[in-house]
Amino acid sequence: MxxxxxxxxxxxxxxxxxxxxxxxxxxxxxxxxxxxxxxxxxxxxxxxxxxxxxxxxxxxxxxxxxxxxxxxxxxxxxxxxxxxxxxxxxxxxxxxxxxxxxxxxxxxxxxxxxxxxxxxxxxxxxxxxxxxxxxxxxxxxxxxxxxxxxxxxxxxxxxxxxxxxxxxxxxxxxxxxxxxxxxxxxxxxxxxxxxxxxxxxxxxxxxxxxxxxxxxxxxxxxxxxxxxxxxxxxxxxxxxxLAPVATAFADDLRARLDVPTSSRIALQHSLPDMDVDTQRLWDAIGHDPTPMETLVMRTGLTAAKVASILLSMELGGRVVSQHGRVTRKSS
The missing domain is CATH 3.40.50.450 (Rossmann fold)
Structure with missing residues (x-):
């Protein structure tokens, strides 16, 4: 069994x-x-x-x-x-x-x-x-x-x-x-x-x-x-x-999942501070709104890990999530 x-x-x-x-x-x-x-x-x-x-x-x-x-x-x-x-x-x-x-x-x-x-x-x-x-x-x-x-x-x-x-x-x-x-x-x-x-x-x-x-x-x-x-x-x-509590929770998730810990990172197109999974997800996000299930399929990551990395990216000002779809934030 x-x-x-x-x-x-x-x-x-x-x-x-x-x-x-x-x-x-x-x-x-x-x-x-x-x-x-x-x-x-x-x-x-x-x-x-x-x-x-x-x-x-x-x-x-x-x-x-x-x-x-x-x-x-x-x-x-x-x-x-x-x-x-x-x-x-x-x-x-x-x-x-x-x-x-x-x-x-x-x-x-x-x-x-x-x-x-x-x-x-x-x-x-x-x-x-x-x-x-x-x-x-x-x-x-x-x-x-x-x-x-x-x-x-x-x-x-x-x-x-x-x-x-x-x-x-x-x-x-x-x-x-x-x-x-x-x-x-x-x-x-x-x-x-x-x-x-x-x-x-x-x-x-x-x-x-x-x-x-x-x-x-x-x-x-x-x-x-x-x-x-x-x-x-x-x-x-x-x-x-709740803002301080939410930030602490997000930081803890990033630490557990080896996601970058800074929640205030300058937006750029090439992001050398990213780990392998975060970079893979970044590459999967286009400039057109992309559904969560598509990101999971493109990256091969679990839905939970994609969600936690996206949370880090939102806090860092890199992406915007609206209506269940994610897009890169315009600089």
Whole structure:
């Protein structure tokens, strides 16, 4: 039995024959994968969290999981202002270079995913059900869109129905994938506050937006603010707070992958400071926008390594990434 078979056997331990069959059929489709914690594409930030899952079922672009990101969470019953805030904050975050992660629940989660997608940015949906089950069912089209333009992940195999414990359990993945967590409208006791606590336990930043004292869905945020989390009123406040953390994370990735460590390198056409893999990727990037999958094919590098090197290049001002395509930055 090879490592992949052993991992699948572990992930399906105790599963019914129906789920086993469904899982094998799901994995046979393009864009579907099972990543173990020791796989080179497994997200490093999640691996450093207190209780990382031993495997992830992945539907979509796994390299998105390596992108520095922020979680946006909140109530399933937001006010119109709360829903608008989630969309607007998410759009600003992706425009500022972050990925938006959430749990694809109704309300704030869905608004955050939509805001990121509509701004042509990356988003990660973490499910509390099997990887092929949309919850709520009305989010089926949203889940399909995320899998095509971002990535959907779950630690539960296809066909697994959500249970009382699976949704709070998935919150540790939402928090673990992210540099920080923003809570936008939450009841005094809610799953969003669980995510915030898990983020704090993982040593990540936690932010909350204030609300009206007459809004019961603001009481959870006010509770967090009394406990000392950072109050924010604009997306830029979050971006400014996370900038040093994102830079440190990028530097650490570059060091681990032997990528040049300077994030402020003069743009030029011949780049002698590059290592072999970075130069190979640079040569593969044209002056016309190039999709990530094309760069992976041209270079022969893993998607995770291409993503990490591209992050270094973006920080260094060498390339621009828009709408999932990369191009050299004009001097």
């Amino acid at each position: 090879n490592a992949d078979d052993a991992l699948l056997a572990l992930a399906l331990d105790g599963a019914s024959e129906k789920i086993r069959h469904r899982t094998h059929a799901w994995l046979a489709r393009d864009g579907h994968a099972l990543l173990g914690i020791h796989h080179p594409d497994y997200p490093p930030l999640l691996k450093r969290s207190p209780s990382p899952p031993q495997w992830l079922f992945v539907d979509g672009d796994a390299s998105t999981l390596w992108h520095p990101g922020i979680a946006i969470v909140g109530t399933r019953l937001p006010t119109p202002d709360g829903r608008d805030n989630a969309r607007e904050f998410a759009a600003s975050f992706v425009q500022g270079g972050l990925c938006v992660t959430s749990g694809m629940a109704a309300g704030i989660d869905s608004a955050a995913h939509i805001g990121a997608l509509d701004a042509k940015g990356p988003t990660v949906a973490v499910l509390g059900t099997g990887i092929d089950i949309a919850f709520p069912p009305g989010n089926r089209r949203l889940m399909e869109r995320i899998s095509q333009e971002g990535v959907v992940v779950s630690e539960y195999p296809p066909g697994t129905q959500g249970q009382t414990f699976t949704f709070p359990h998935r919150n540790r993945i939402v928090a673990g994938l992210s540099l920080g967590t923003l809570v936008i409208e939450a009841a005094y006791r809610s799953g969003a506050l669980i995510t915030a606590r898990l983020a704090a336990d993982a040593g990540r930043e936690v932010f909350a937006t204030p609300g009206s004292i007459r809004n019961p869905m603001a009481r959870g945020c006010h509770r967090l603010l009394r406990e000392g989390v950072t109050l924010v009123e604009t997306p830029q406040e979050v971006l400014d707070a």
